[in-house]
Amino acid sequence: MIEIEGVSFSHGRAPILSDISLTIPAGGVTALVGPNGAGKSTLLALMARLLPLQAGSIAIAGRSVAATPGREMARTVAILRQDPGVSSRLRVRELVGFGRFPHSRGRLTAEDERLVDEALERFDLTGLAHRFADTLSGGQRQRAMIAMAYCQGCQTMLLDEPLNNLDMFYARDLMRTLRMVADSQNKTIVVVLHDINHAAAHADRIVALRDGRLVVNDVTARVLTPETLQAIFGYRMEVATVGGLPVVLHHR
Amino acid sequence: MAGGAAHRRPLAGALAALAALSACSLFVGVGALSPRMLLDEPDAVALMLASRLPRTLAVLLAGSGLAIAGLVMQTMARNRFVEPSTAGTMQGAALGILLVTILAPGASILAKAAAATATALATTSLFLAMIHRLPPTQPFLVPLFGLVYGGVIGAGVTYVAWQADLLQLIEIWLNGEFSGVLRGRYELLWLTAACVALTWWVADRLTIMSLGREASVGLGVDYAGMLRVGLVIVSGVSALTVVVVGAIPFVGLVVPALVSRLAGDNLRSTIPLVGLCGAMLVLVCDMAGRLLRYPYEIPVGTVLGVVGALAFLAILHAGPRHG
Numbered sequence: 001m002i003e004i005e006g007v008s009f010s011h012g013r014a015p016i017l018s019d020i021s022l023t024i025p026a027g028g029v030t031a032l033v034g035p036n037g038a039g040k041s042t043l044l045a046l047m048a049r050l051l052p053l054q055a056g057s058i059a060i061a062g063r064s065v066a067a068t069p070g071r072e073m074a075r076t077v078a079i080l081r082q083d084p085g086v087s088s089r090l091r092v093r094e095l096v097g098f099g100r101f102p103h104s105r106g107r108l109t110a111e112d113e114r115l116v117d118e119a120l121e122r123f124d125l126t127g128l129a130h131r132f133a134d135t136l137s138g139g140q141r142q143r144a145m146i147a148m149a150y151c152q153g154c155q156t157m158l159l160d161e162p163l164n165n166l167d168m169f170y171a172r173d174l175m176r177t178l179r180m181v182a183d184s185q186n187k188t189i190v191v192v193l194h195d196i197n198h199a200a201a202h203a204d205r206i207v208a209l210r211d212g213r214l215v216v217n218d219v220t221a222r223v224l225t226p227e228t229l230q231a232i233f234g235y236r237m238e239v240a241t242v243g244g245l246p247v248v249l250h251h252r
Numbered sequence: 253m254a255g256g257a258a259h260r261r262p263l264a265g266a267l268a269a270l271a272a273l274s275a276c277s278l279f280v281g282v283g284a285l286s287p288r289m290l291l292d293e294p295d296a297v298a299l300m301l302a303s304r305l306p307r308t309l310a311v312l313l314a315g316s317g318l319a320i321a322g323l324v325m326q327t328m329a330r331n332r333f334v335e336p337s338t339a340g341t342m343q344g345a346a347l348g349i350l351l352v353t354i355l356a357p358g359a360s361i362l363a364k365a366a367a368a369t370a371t372a373l374a375t376t377s378l379f380l381a382m383i384h385r386l387p388p389t390q391p392f393l394v395p396l397f398g399l400v401y402g403g404v405i406g407a408g409v410t411y412v413a414w415q416a417d418l419l420q421l422i423e424i425w426l427n428g429e430f431s432g433v434l435r436g437r438y439e440l441l442w443l444t445a446a447c448v449a450l451t452w453w454v455a456d457r458l459t460i461m462s463l464g465r466e467a468s469v470g471l472g473v474d475y476a477g478m479l480r481v482g483l484v485i486v487s488g489v490s491a492l493t494v495v496v497v498g499a500i501p502f503v504g505l506v507v508p509a510l511v512s513r514l515a516g517d518n519l520r521s522t523i524p525l526v527g528l529c530g531a532m533l534v535l536v537c538d539m540a541g542r543l544l545r546y547p548y549e550i551p552v553g554t555v556l557g558v559v560g561a562l563a564f565l566a567i568l569h570a571g572p573r574h575g
Contacts, residue, residue, distance in 0.1 A: 050466050074472025081466045087330055088462040089516040098460055102472045106456035106520065132516055152471070 001026040002047065002156065002188065007056035009042055009212075016042050017212045020056070024205065024217075026155075027186045029178055031199035031220075034209035035233055040192045041082060041160055043209065047190070048079040048158050060156050061188075074102035078152035080145055082160045082192075092136070092144050093129040096120060099151030115151055122177060123147040124170075138165035146174065150181070159191040163198065175202040196248045200224055208232040224248060262515070266528040270312075273535050277308045280539055282547045302435045310438040311430055311538050311552075312531040314493050315503060317444030319530020320451050320523065321489035322504020323511075325376075327462045327519070328482045329383060332512065333395035333568070335504030336376075336490040340398065342501075343405035344368075344375030345487070345494040346425045350409055354416050361495060365440055368491035369484075375405055376487055380479070392568075428498035429551030430538050441496050447488045448527060454481055455519040462517055500553050502560020503530050509567050533559075 002024040009017040017039045024030050032040050045051045047058055049065045058065040060077050068076070078099070090098075096119050100112040108116070120126045123143045133141055142165045149157060159178075163171045179202050182189050190207075193199050199206055199220065206223040208215040215232050216223055223229075224246045230236045238249040279285050281304060289296035322335040329339070336342050348371030352359045359367075379401055386393045406426070413422040451458070460473045461482070468475040493500060507530045515522050534552060537559055541550040 048466075048470065050469055070469065070474060071472040074470065079466070079470040081470075088459070089512055090459070090518055091516060094516075094518050098456075098463075098471065101456065101460060149470070 001061065002190065003057075003059045004043075004047070005057045005059075007043070007046060007053065007058060009039075009046060009051070009054050015212055017046075017209075020209075020212075020214050022207060022214055022217045024188065024190060024207065026061070026188050027182065028204035029182045029189045029191065029202055030205040030207055031203035032190055032192045032207050032209070033194075033196060033199055033232065034215070037211075038209040039212040040209055044079075044158050044160050044190065044192055045081075048077065048081075049073060050079070050081070071102060074152070074154075076154055077156040077158060078149040078154040079157075080149045080159045080162055082164060087134065089132045089134050091130050092125055092133055092147075093120065095133050095144055096125070096147045096151050099148040100153075102152060115153065119147040119151040122150065124173070139167060139170055142166060143170065143174070155186075156188045157190070159189070161192050161194065163193065163195065171198070178202065196224075196229070196250055200246050200248060210234075221246070263525055263528070266525060266532065270528055270532050270535070273532060273539070274308055274312065277311065277535055277539055278304045280542050281307075303433075306435045306438050307430050307433045307538075308535070310433045310441050310497060311535050313438075313441040313444050314428075314430075314497055314500060315531035315534030316527035317441075317448055317489040317530075318493060318500055318503040318534070319507040319526045320448050320504075321486045322530075323508040323519070323523070323526050324451060324458065324482045324485045325504060326508050326512075327458050327517075328380060328479060328486070329394060330388075330462060330464070331383070331391055331394040332509050333391065333505070334398050335502070335508075336372075336486055337499055337501040338395055338398040338402055338505065339379045340375040340402040340405050341372045341379075341486055341490045342426070342494055342499040343402050343409060344372040345491040346422065346499070347371045347375070347405060347409050347412075348491065349425055349495060350413055350416075350418065350422070353418060353421065354412075361440060365443075365492055365495045368495055369487050372487035372491045373483055376483055380483075424498055425494050426499050426553075427551050428493065428500040428553035428556075429541075429549070430497055431549050431551075433497065438496055440492055444489045444492050447485045447492075448523075450481070451485055451519075452523055454478065455523055458482065459517065459519045498551075498553060500534065500556055502556050502564060503534055506560055506563040506567065507533060510563075 004020055004022050007017055007020045020043060034040050046053060053066050063076055097108055097116050100108055104112050120129055123146060125144060125147055128140060133144055146162055162174060166174060175198050178189050181187055203220050206220050207217045210232055216228055224239050226236055226239055229248065240247050240249060283299055285296055285299055290300060325335055325339060326332050345368040348368035349364050352364050352367040383394050383397060410422060413419050457473050457478050460468050460471050461475065461478050465475045508526050511522050511526045511529060515525060537555040538552045541552050541555045544550055
């Protein structure tokens with residue numbers, strides 16, 4: 001469970017987040033959506049302790065983000081940032097192996113090796129395991145970074161626009177993998193998404209921000225109405241049902 | 253994350269080559285000395301213990317230390333084109349020694365090393381803080397800025413030395429050579445071995461650091477703390493080298509860049525190779541300096557200035573495949 005209580009954040013005098021309070025229940029996929037500049041990445045960065053809290057508090061699985069030692073947090077929550085831009089020449093297997101660092105402190109046990117293999121398999125990286133990460137395409141590198149975060153084995157995962165750089169095949173593949181991981185391992189996954197239809201298809205909940213304020217935090221079906229979507233994105237869009245699934249016609 | 257057989261083979265080769273070169277180095281010099289003479293003549297043994305052995309050890313310590321310092325510097329700056337002599341670190345160390353020489357002329361060599369480390373820390377921290385503002389899409393700006401920055405500090409050092417009539421000393425600190433190394437005058441360099449050991453100890457955390465601050469925080473690595481450890485390693489090695497033998501350029505640049513290209517950036521497996529190759533490069537250049545104008549010597553700093561600059565140009569020409 002993620003508890004966010006009265007969080008505000010400003011950059012100089014420009015307010016980015018204003019008094020956000022919300023609770024994300026344990027287990028399941030939550031999509032964090034909103035227009036550009038809504039504060040999604042900032043909120044995620046605060047949850048991930050990449051930015052210092054200026055006001056309010058955030059707790060993940062009962063641990064205060066501000067007060068818990070970094071090592072312990074690294075075993076609680078795994079993060080993937082937008083455009084991680086790996087410039088290091090690490091082999092994919094080494095990179096994914098560093099996901100085990102919070103547990104093994106650099107000495108991989110047989111169990112760690114098994115988890116690395118499983119992560120490589122799960123994100124379709126086995127064939128690339130011995131390639132240097134800087135020789136991969138953007139999408140392959142993105143998958144390697146996600147595999148590393150997955151390999152960290154945390155109950156909570158925070159992913160900032162993980163679909164960046166991914167083609168349709170791997171975007172769908174990643175969302176299905178996240179869905180499966182959330183279901184089979186009861187993980188809490190928060191993912192910043194730009195494509196509302198990925199949220200519609202794979203997320204249990206949608207948290208929407210606009211101009212630094214919380215617009216809605218509810219189960220997916222209740223968010224996907226023309227009225228609510230207009231409140232989030234600022235224009236009216238139709239919601240159709242195709243094959244039993246809500247589809248937002250946001251591009252028309 | 254162990255190296256595996258593929259990493260061990262070049263390592264064994266480098267180790268064998270370094271051992272052979274070190275053995276040769278012991279018998280290269282102005283005074284005639286051969287392995288046979290060691291058995292027959294007590295003077296030969298004395299020469300070996302007082303001069304040749306200390307000199308070779310000093311070369312090995314400085315070479316491996318500087319290569320490792322360069323590796324750490326490149327990891328911290330996340331840029332492959334920087335090293336202590338192109339980032340104001342060596343010049344900062346010279347500034348420290350100069351200030352101690354002016355303010356406390358009788359200070360011990362240990363005090364000089366401590367002061368040099370402190371000023372090198374300051375100038376390197378400032379360098380890292382400033383390159384933080386350069387656009388990451390322009391990797392060549394970092395070495396360019398470093399050269400200008402080091403040049404400015406170097407000019408300041410020269411000015412102060414000129415005012416204090418200490419220009420000859422500056423020459424000694426800023427152009428490294430090993431001809432003055434004798435037993436009793438190089439032992440401080442063993443501290444660089446401690447810096448190398450420290451690097452080995454934190455190798456995994458340094459590798460994670462090379463993934464950036466956010467990845468480090470995500471994996472529970474204290475990024476700011478590791479930056480401080482890295483700064484101490486870089487400044488410590490640079491200051492010790494400048495105090496004992498003088499600045500040696502390009503080792504910290506060329507060796508880590510080449511090893512990275514061949515074996516990657518997983519420090520746990522590349523540190524031994526970087527250290528060995530650094531020692532080997534400086535040893536070869538020092539022996540060349542001893543032999544090129546025999547019986548006169550060319551300082552190793554000068555030899556490396558030429559060799560290293562050429563290698564640097566080659567690396568620049570090969571391009572920043574990944575910044």
